[in-house]
Amino acid sequence: MPELPEVETVVRDLRPAVSQQRVTGIWVGPHSLRRIWQPEWSEQVAGDTILGLTRRGKWMRMPMQRGGELLWHLGMTGQMTVHAISDPLADHLHLRMQWESGHELRFRDIRRFGSVDWFASSAQLDAFLAERLGPEPFDLTDSQLAAALQRTTRPIKAALLDQLIVAGVGNIYADEALFRAHLPPQKPANQLTADEITQLRLAIVHVIEHAIDGRGSTIRNYVGGSGLEGSYQDEHQVYGRTDQPCRNCATAIHCVRIAGRSSHYCPQCQPESLAVQAATAPAKRKRRG
DNA sequence: CCGACGTCCTGCTAGC
DNA sequence: TGCTAGCAGGACGTCG
Numbered sequence: 001m002p003e004l005p006e007v008e009t010v011v012r013d014l015r016p017a018v019s020q021q022r023v024t025g026i027w028v029g030p031h032s033l034r035r036i037w038q039p040e041w042s043e044q045v046a047g048d049t050i051l052g053l054t055r056r057g058k059w060m061r062m063p064m065q066r067g068g069e070l071l072w073h074l075g076m077t078g079q080m081t082v083h084a085i086s087d088p089l090a091d092h093l094h095l096r097m098q099w100e101s102g103h104e105l106r107f108r109d110i111r112r113f114g115s116v117d118w119f120a121s122s123a124q125l126d127a128f129l130a131e132r133l134g135p136e137p138f139d140l141t142d143s144q145l146a147a148a149l150q151r152t153t154r155p156i157k158a159a160l161l162d163q164l165i166v167a168g169v170g171n172i173y174a175d176e177a178l179f180r181a182h183l184p185p186q187k188p189a190n191q192l193t194a195d196e197i198t199q200l201r202l203a204i205v206h207v208i209e210h211a212i213d214g215r216g217s218t219i220r221n222y223v224g225g226s227g228l229e230g231s232y233q234d235e236h237q238v239y240g241r242t243d244q245p246c247r248n249c250a251t252a253i254h255c256v257r258i259a260g261r262s263s264h265y266c267p268q269c270q271p272e273s274l275a276v277q278a279a280t281a282p283a284k285r286k287r288r289g
Numbered sequence: 290c291c292g293a294c295g296t297c298c299t300g301c302t303a304g305c
Numbered sequence: 306t307g308c309t310a311g312c313a314g315g316a317c318g319t320c321g
Contacts, residue, residue: 001314034297034316058315076314077299092299111298113315132316154292163316171314219313260294261314 001219002074003058004137004168005211006230010080011055013225017082018062018105022049027096034075034115037095041118044068045097057133057167061125068118069125075113081106081227133167137204140166146197149189156192156200157185158259169204172217175239175264177203184270185263186256210235238264 002010026042049065060080062070072080085104095107095116107116119125135144148165149156159165160174169177178185180203183196192200211217216230219240224230233240237247241264242255251268 003315031298073315075298075316109298110300111314113298115316152291158292161315259292262312 001076001170001172002078002216003170003173003211004055004208005173005214005232006216006224007055007058007060007074007168008212009215009224009230010074011053011060011225013228014080014082014105015053017103017225018050019052020049021099021101021103021105023047023097024100025098027098029094031094031112033094033109033112034073035117037116038118044118044120045070056129057136057163058170059129059133061129063122067122068120069122071115071117071119071125071128072107073115075109075111075115077110078114079106079108080225081108082225132163134162134164136167137169137201137208140201140204142194142198142201145201146194149192149197152189154189155186155258156183156189157261157263159189160204161259161261166204168208171261171263172219172236172239173204173207173211176207176237179203179238179265179270180207182270184267184272185258185265186272238266240264 023045025046028037028042045064045068048068051063051065053060053062058073060072062072064070074080082103082105085098085102090106090108092110093106093108094112096104098104107114119128134148145166149159152159157174157178160169160177161171175185177200181196181200183192183200211232214230214232214235215224215228217233217236218229218231219233238253241253243252245251246253246266246269249266249268251266253264254267255262255264257263
């Protein structure tokens, strides 16, 4: 499940390979992605040259020389890799962008939660992202985070998944950051103290930075732009470690559902207040109907 | 307005 | 051994 560190790894891997490539054609697969590729976009992109590849949150933007931009999202299982046009095709391919060089960019996505979008101008894309994304973790300030958390009574875990509060954090790094900050995921966002907010912000930056250093976490299908898997999953303290001993205190890691997502935490290292405990303890596991 | 929950999608796997 | 229900979750729509 690509989050900021995985997307950053893909961008760093791909940027040298895609930059200055001149597009000769687009091939679109029979199954639509989250957004349907419009045939006229192919005409817009053909003959244009890629200027680069940058990341914002979990999105990747690919500016073109004529002023348009492509916007990519890997969803859950998206993969972007560069191949010779003649290379054998994998299954679940949804888009191939062919270049004058004889190479092409391939977008593969098993679960089709990903998307590729065309924007006629950078200003339109700026506006699209501005209404969906808050600050990058590295740019986030204590006062920004405090103001955003003050506005909501949602569990802090749910707030961290909100891309308008901080861009790029997903389920894995939200759990890891909360562990590092010694905060239980159930704690209402507006009940964090100023010190807890600082610790949480530092924890987010720490886990994101170290995950980027490890080329992200490979849980199921994730690979970087070079096709290499990540290694940060070996550093996970709580995510995916239900019933396993906490690496700090050996207490069994708990798993609860918050905001519809599995949330892993150590009940010893991330103690809940008595009030929160009483409110959430009975709801250990919820089935969906 | 806010927050909780459902939806999409496919591969894997726990459990019978 | 074979079948299937359930689970994984990012973004977004809907409902109370």
